[in-house]
Amino acid sequence: DGGITQSPKYLFRKEGQNVTLSCEQNLNHDAMYWYRQDPGQGLRLIYYSQIVNDFQKGDIAEGYSVSREKKESFPLTVTSAQKNPTAFYLCASSIGKGEAFFGQGTRLTVV
Amino acid sequence: GENVEQHPSTLSVQEGDSAVIKCTYSDSASNYFPWYKQELGKRPQLIIDIRSNVGEKKDQRIAVTLNKTAKHFSLHITETQPEDSAVYFCAASKDDYKLSFGAGTTVTVRA
Numbered sequence: 001d002g003g004i005t006q007s008p009k010y011l012f013r014k015e016g017q018n019v020t021l022s023c024e025q026n027l028n029h030d031a032m033y034w035y036r037q038d039p040g041q042g043l044r045l046i047y048y049s050q051i052v053n054d055f056q057k058g059d060i061a062e063g064y065s066v067s068r069e070k071k072e073s074f075p076l077t078v079t080s081a082q083k084n085p086t087a088f089y090l091c092a093s094s095i096g097k098g099e100a101f102f103g104q105g106t107r108l109t110v111v
Numbered sequence: 112g113e114n115v116e117q118h119p120s121t122l123s124v125q126e127g128d129s130a131v132i133k134c135t136y137s138d139s140a141s142n143y144f145p146w147y148k149q150e151l152g153k154r155p156q157l158i159i160d161i162r163s164n165v166g167e168k169k170d171q172r173i174a175v176t177l178n179k180t181a182k183h184f185s186l187h188i189t190e191t192q193p194e195d196s197a198v199y200f201c202a203a204s205k206d207d208y209k210l211s212f213g214a215g216t217t218v219t220v221r222a
Contacts, residue, residue, distance in 0.1 A: 031208055040120070042200055042212040043155070050208055058209070059112060090154070097207045099145070102154040 003027065006091050006103035013078075013085075013110050021076045021106045023091035031096045032074035036060060037088040037105070046089075049074055050096065078108065085110045113138040115203050117213025125221050130188040132216045134201035137182070141203040144177060144184050145210070150197045158199075159186070191220045 004025040013019045025032065031050050035043040045058030049068040063082025068074055074093075078085045088107050092100040114137040124130045136144075145160035161168045161175045161184065168175050172191075177184040188195055198217050202210040 033210075035212075040214055042117070042214040043202075043210075044212070045209060048208060059211075094208075098143075098160065099157045100210065102156070104154050 004091060004093050004101050004103040006089075006106050008106060009104065011106055011108045013108070015110055016080045018077055018079050019085075019108065021078070021089055021091075021108070023074045023076065023103060024072055025074075025093040025101075026072060027093055027101060028071070029093035029095050029101070030071070031094045032068065033092040033094075033100065034058075034064070034066065034074070034076045035090045035092065037090055043090065046076065113141060113203055113205070113209075113211035115201060115211045115213045117201050117216055119216060120214065121217045121219070123219045123221060124191050126191055126193065128191055130186075130191055130195070130218055130220075132186045132199055132201065132218075133183060134185070134203075134213050135181075135183040136203040136211075138203070138205060139179075139182065140205040143204045143207055144175070145202050145204075146173075146175060146186050147200045147202065147212075148197045149200065149215075155200060188218075191218075193220050193222060196220045 007022045033048040034046040047066040049055035065077045090105045091103040094100040117134045142163040147155040148158045149155040174187045198215045201213040204210045
């Protein structure tokens with residue numbers, strides 16, 4: 001099946017620890033994205049990548065880091081510098097023109 | 112950067128009635144305007160989109176209108192059904208990569 005997969009679905013971490021969220025796609029899409037979803041705030045762009053080995057900051061990149069070593073993979077690291085990391089994180093991919101396909105999301109809780 | 116405002120934040124309609132959601136955007140260079148639907152516990156999915164060279168687009172019971180001069184666009188759902196209950200997000204982009212989303216509208220269709 002073609003699609004975009006995020007893992008894990010739920011993630012718990014202690015405050016001060018870095019955590020990496022996985023995102024894999026087999027749609028052969030060049031572009032991949034990470035969004036953060038908080039209640040009442042819609043989807044806010046963290047980072048995006050238009051092509052392998054290249055990525056750009058979105059609107060709320062502080063405290064996050066990404067890599068794009070393979071076309072299929074775009075992992076997001078939530079660092080200890082992110083002041084309010086508890087949120088629902090959505091990964092997406094697109095061909096760059098038109099529809100973005102979203103993963104099922106990862107709910108991160110930092111305690 | 113782009114700022115997208117979406118109204119109302121919640122909308123309750125009687126089954127069979129119409130629902131209208133309105134969005135405004137700030138960047139006159141934006142040229143792509145998608146609408147996503149997110150059912151409870153599921154990923155956002157594209158339901159319709161419009162480009163700036165078109166004023167209106169329809170797909171069965173849903174339609175989107177765009178007023179470039181006023182910088183606003185709207186989603187219209189006719190003959191609403193219970194399965195239309197969801198959160199709807201509008202978005203705007205000027206390069207097809209970086210989508211700026213509205214805060215979302217929670218639509219409830221009453222039977």
